[in-house]
Amino acid sequence: DSEKIIKNLEILLKHHGQDENVKVVKTGCFGFCGQGPIVKIEPDNVFYVKVGPKDAKDIVEMHIMKNEQVDRILYEDPKTGEKIHEHKDMSFYAKQHRIALRNCGEIDPEDISDYLANKGYEALKKALKQLSRDEVIDTIKKSGLRGRGGGGFPTGLKWEITKNSRDGEQKYVICNADEGDPGAFMDRSILEGDAHSVIEAMAIGGYAMGAQNGVVYIRAEYPLAINRLKIALNQAREKGFLGKDIFGSGFNFDIEIRYGAGAFVCGEETALIHSVEGSRGEPTVKPPYPSECGLNGQPTCVNNVETFANIPPIILNGSEWFASIGTEKSKGTKVFALAGKINNIGLVEVPMGTTLREIVYEIGGGIMDGHKFKAVQTGGPSGGVITEADLDTPIDYESLKEIGSMMGSGGMIVMDENDCMVNIAKFYLDFTQDESCGKCTPCRVGTKRMYEILDRITKGKGVPEDLDNLVQIGNMIKDSALCGLGQTAPNPVLSTLKYFRDEYEDHINKKY
Ligand code: SF4
Incomplete structure (x- = not known):
């Protein structure tokens, strides 16, 4: 329409x-x-x-x-x-505070003059003309910005390690736009609505870390985002914000696009780098970290789209401004894709420290059709469920972990009294066992065995020992899988078992 x-x-x-x-x-x-x-x-x-x-x-x-x-x-x-x-x-x-999404819905993403009218490329100019490389990194460190892709690693520290790694050699800045969580679409939305902010941030990162080459790794299923990114890249080149001698500073930087084929594991940075190199997208053991030995064996910094979108406002407004928003250990805002049985479905950006209750009831407008809230899943297939008892938890990286879930990239799916938690857990595990790259046995075999047990339980063929087996296999996978996909895959099962064990038992006792 x-x-x-x-x-x-x-x-x-x-x-x-x-x-x-x-x-x-x-x-x-x-x-x-x-x-x-x-x-x-x-x-x-x-x-x-x-x-x-x-x-x-x-x-x-x-x-x-x-x-x-x-x-x-x-x-x-x-x-x-x-x-x-x-x-x-x-x-x-x-209750929203839009920093990463500041221009989405406000500007014409295909017209660079709209971006320029909203302070576009002023942060890059400031970085190149007024700040040393160390001062840029110091600003990002002091801002407290942490990676928004799920890991929460301090962005300034990552930039500093990459800068100090074999300085003077060829380096790369990679933007991870391989958003794969079911229900998450914040990165796609930023690239569709404000691709210049990501380009500008990558150039700032390139300057600070000493990289001349940028790569946006984006899933091929995002045609509109790809098209707008291409338009924005061409416009930035025409205006001299990419290419040689940017703002007369002697700094050269350009960005190329590489396409992902939709494998969830390629969101993991080593798998992503292998995919960019044209190899199979499988994770490798760290160390060495990409900041020391990444793309083509050179120091490489991988940040995701939302992380980059925060960079220009931090450079323009200063680290204190950004650090004044959020909680003690999690600064700034976070974008969540709010979905499920909620009245206001959409993309929301809130200061860290906002409670889940505020998101569900005030921003989200409460549960659909007057039904009762049951749980909210944060962190997508890597996260866990949060129940009514923890709804007043202020959201930040640490507090979500403490209550058995995680921030992840920002998927937030709300469930009501009619949702079966065993089926929810089975849905997520079906996804992760399918997306397992198969490189290590605990994840390749373990997730399959867990899925078989869940399938049996939901078909009324479960036995009481199945529940202890799920916990045992789940903990074994968490402890021994090679990468984050496997290490977090059991979370939806373990957390639903913790809070809704009675529903598993009802399936086994054929009360469903
Ligand atoms: Fe592959 Fe899973 Fe092992 Fe990660 S944990 S390397 S996805 S098999």
């Missing part, structure tokens, strides 16, 4: 002779996915949701032709029941 809405708006503007005065801009995602298509009117600051092609007529009549006979209020807040149409008044947006 979005294409039809745009076409209708353009036809109507032409009909009224307003096509020279009013621009229809196709932006990236606003985040409020469950309410799309969305049309935002500027400078009126009115935000329409669930717009259809026929609504174009009313929108043009009301906002462009100023016909006061037309009045449409399209959004009823599920939390307050209030009828509102201003973006800032919606509970979905009220």
